[in-house]
Amino acid sequence: MSAPIDAEAVASVRAFNRAVTTRIGALRDHHLGGGRSLGASRVLWEVDGDGVDVRDIRERLELDSGYLSRLLRSLEREGLVTVAGSPADPRVRSVRPTDAGRGERAELDRRSDELAASLLAPLSDGQRLRLIDAMDTVMRLLDAGLVEVESADAASDDARRCLAAYYDELARRFPDGFDPGQSLHPDTHEFTEPTGLFVLARLHDRAIGCGAVLFQEDGRAYLKRMWVDESMRGTGVGRRILDALEQAAREHGAASAVLETNETLTQAIAMYRASGYVEVEPFNDEFYADLWFAKPLA
């Protein structure tokens, strides 16, 4: 997967880091903030609408309890927030913005927009589109490097969310919709050891993809429920899920992997073919399948 890294590529990345941190970083720190310290601004930013628990802020910004406490005091002194014990548990304290605090947040927002706009302003329409497209690619690929694929409980909340998103997407993409009840193996409890496996792809602790495999007694590993969040497609997450499932199948002594799919899922089909899957005769009567694939496992 990862060949040795070209020195020229490293130099390009370094140039990018330098350019971006000076250009954007310098702007951000001095443009934003506006008199307030960066720490206080960051905290103010987290305090929205209906009140936020102090511990949530602490966790999100990874701040020391004492440090955060002091930042809150300074925001209180400025009249931007109020801190009060939560009604449910008075140990937990809840921070709410005052009207002035809401105004300051809006101002922060405005300045952030202004900064972004100042980068776009000198460009033509075509250049703006190209810039945004390239920024999107950079973000997605930087994220791609942080995705972790690992086995998980198919009944967990994260897994459920992924499967729901998967079914939802099938319902949207299939011409006649999708009903999980009509599909084979609709029950998730089969995807656990030793009969099967369920894997989740995570990015920043958010589940953004899943896949399952059933180790059949005939020596074939039956792959199901492969899905990747729209925002992360094209970054190799699907491939990594596939690899993880195949690896597990190998370890369980499976001689081949099989799967079926629907012809509307063109990206998935392309990935299967690129991974060495070849079309075979239908091996089951999955209601939603048009194509059946198999691949020998080394």
Place this chain on the structure above:
Amino acid sequence: MSAPIDAEAVASVRAFNRAVTTRIGALRDHHLGGGRSLGASRVLWEVDGDGVDVRDIRERLELDSGYLSRLLRSLEREGLVTVAGSPADPRVRSVRPTDAGRGERAELDRRSDELAASLLAPLSDGQRLRLIDAMDTVMRLLDAGLVEVESADAASDDARRCLAAYYDELARRFPDGFDPGQSLHPDTHEFTEPTGLFVLARLHDRAIGCGAVLFQEDGRAYLKRMWVDESMRGTGVGRRILDALEQAAREHGAASAVLETNETLTQAIAMYRASGYVEVEPFNDEFYADLWFAKPLA
């Protein structure tokens, strides 16, 4: 040129800023430095080979005189640099790295490479190429917004450098080479008010493009010597130089702009056509021209 800015575009840029400053910035600050403070590392980085004047470091890093002095003392205490009065003017002090200092710089370099490599490491070869390409696009377009086009003395050093680069490129691209002496108007003094104008495009005070115009008595403005540095092509700099020359021509009452070019300069020709230039009969006997263009000025 710059239409009102789409709110969605602004949101994309903001997302990029956030993603990049957290992902790269966080890595940089804690990865780099390595025990030393960031400030001291930055200074050490500026101290190369043959000694650097303190005031140059101060200017490049925009540091306070007192602050820099203290950072230098701490580097001296660590045995990484020596500071001595410059022989020419003992008020000016010059900083040189010791052997240990050179070693530390190499170490800094290594860590910087490592950081860049760590972003590339988890990616496949294809993804790496895409990432680097997108990073390059982002850098170039961010830079494009900072380019300034302004009139300049055609005899200045910057102008000379641009023209030299221009001739050099023509010599490389034309099948039979290029000799400025054989070309019309090889003398630069004509490109000054009131008979003409010379403009330079600058990025971070570096000249990266030029263009000239001659206001002819027949009411035509004759454009010459348009060039943009290779690294900035495709970012609209050429178009801006063209606009500046045309605008000056209009202000001098010119009814049309004319220019000739060589068919090997395909990018330039495409830009002329896109700007409203149409091919006309040869209006001079420029030795190196294959194509003659004209455009009415509003």
Place this chain on the structure above:
DNA sequence: TCATATCGCTGACCTTAGTCAGGGATTCGG
């Protein structure tokens, strides 16, 4: 030669960012 400017240094001072050890109030589990 003398006033003026330049250059870097030092001392004094400030804010920001962050860490750590308690401590009071409260909840929770048994």
Place this chain on the structure above:
DNA sequence: CCGAATCCCTGACTAAGGTCAGCGATATGA
């Protein structure tokens, strides 16, 4: 109801980053 845990706060402390006024040494221009 007791002990343990939780939550936030305060006080004490440190390092980094940065600003400012003034000083001594030197150069430069009139």
